[in-house]
Amino acid sequence: MSTTVVDLRSDTVSQPTAEMRARMAEAVVGDDVYGEDPTVTELETRTAAIFGKEAGLFVPSGTMGNLLAVMVHCHRRGAEAIVGDLSHIFLYEQGGASHLAGVQLATIRNQPDGTFSLQELRHKIRNYKDCHEPITSLVVVENTHNICGGKVIPLAYLDELAALVREPGVGTTRIALHMDGARVFNAAAALGVSVERITRDFDSVSVCLSKGLSAPVGSVLVGSEDFIAEAHRLRKALGGGMRQAGILAAAGLVALEQVVPLLGKDHERTKRIAEGVDKLRSPNIVVDIPSVQSNILLLQIKQPKLAADEFAKRLAIIEPEEIAAGVTDKQGAGIVLKASARDWEFMRLVLYHQVDDEQVELAIKKLTYVIKQYDARWP
Structure with missing residues (x-):
């Protein structure tokens, strides 16, 4: 049986574009540990400028970018960072802040x-100089927020947060304020x-190039010159020093130039899938249309x-x-739809550059057929 695969597990499965592959093949490179790779330097400089920051640092992953931010901002032992309980840095980065950064x-x-809650944040911040307590040194915000369904953090909230910690x-x-901006674009x-504008009041931002931006590898950490200088030093300790990394950075430059302007299309297509599920009016699988804000869609499972x-x-x-019912592509191939699921009360779909209208x-088509099967079983 022939099949066609629609892989919506994550935007991390996105593929480098043809232009990325061409630019990677032709990239001018040097030894970046010596600071001699011009393509890496260009990526770092351009990314920092886009964010209105002084400097940037190319790192292998967003996890490393976040960890470096924690290490620089929380530079003394006994420091504490405040994060959301559903944040990536807390749930899915192996507790690196604790077991690597202390x-x-x-x-x-x-x-x-x-x-x-900013009121709860105010109560969480340690205001008493007591040798028994850790020192509040950092607050981390994730934007967009993955596990909350690609939610976009409101600008007014970010402004209020910044005002609070600067009081x-x-x-x-x-x-310090750090933004896990894996999907901030x-x-x-x-x-x-x-x-x-979004990151105006943040001391540092980690932005991923290899999710919806389609580059094969890497993130860029941006901040002040002093911050990046220390992050550069610590990157070496974490094994993140790369040599002729311009081959990778070249794809990042293409991402900024050619993929970022198209992200709105991913959002439109995500909303289209959400509307397709919503119109089924299933008692078992539900979508909250107003909450679909970017390229992540959560299908809420109401059937216990x-x-x-x-x-x-x-x-x-x-x-x-399914084949007999016409749940196929134009050539008659069956549809395999890959989605992300864990011990959640929802299933996640994520769109990216290569997911087209077809x-x-x-x-x-696949979701409609399967959801109707469930509705027949549990009307």
Whole structure:
């Protein structure tokens, strides 16, 4: 049986574009550990300028970018960083802040919109100089927020957060702000503003090139010259020093030039899938249309007998009845839809540069068939 695959597990499965591959092949390179790779330097400089920061640092991953930010901002032992309880840095980076940086992460409950209570934050900040307590040194915000469904953090909230941590008497030392901006360009596309505006009051930002921006590898950490100088030093300790990395940086430059302007299309296609599911009016699988803000779609599972991973496994197989029912592509091939599922009450779909209109229609066709199967079982 022939099949066609629509892979919506994550935007990390995006592929380098033809232009990226060409530029990678022709990239001028040098030894970046010596600071001699001109393509890496160009990527770092251009990214910093886009964010309105003084300097940038190319790193292998967003996890390393976030860890370096924690290490620089929380530079003394006994420091504490405050993060959302559904943040990537807390859930999915192996507790690196603790076991590699020696920094305690204190969590605040994330709201459905990706924010956390600023009143609770005020109470979490250590204001008493006491040898028994860690020192609040950093607050981290994720934007867009992955586990909250690609939520875009409102500008007014970011402004209020910055004002709070800059208030005289808040904290026993200056509190830095870091943005895990793995998908911050998606936030900018959704809001219709620049990433510089979004990150204006943040001391540092880590932005991923290898998710929706389609580059094969890497993130860029941006901040002040002093911050980046220290991050550069610590990057070596973490094994992040790369040699002729301009081959990778070249793809990042193409991402900034050619893919960033197209992110709005990913959002439109994500909304189209959401609307396709919503119109089914299923009692078992539900979509909250107003909450679909970027390239991430959460399908909420209301049926207690249906687990998210079971739903995902069903979408990835083809039953003979599907072919007979016309759940195929134009050539008659069955549809395999790959989705992301863990021990969640939802299943996640993520769109990216290579997901075109045809694949969106195939995804809707497959979802419609499978959801109707569930609705017949659990009306």
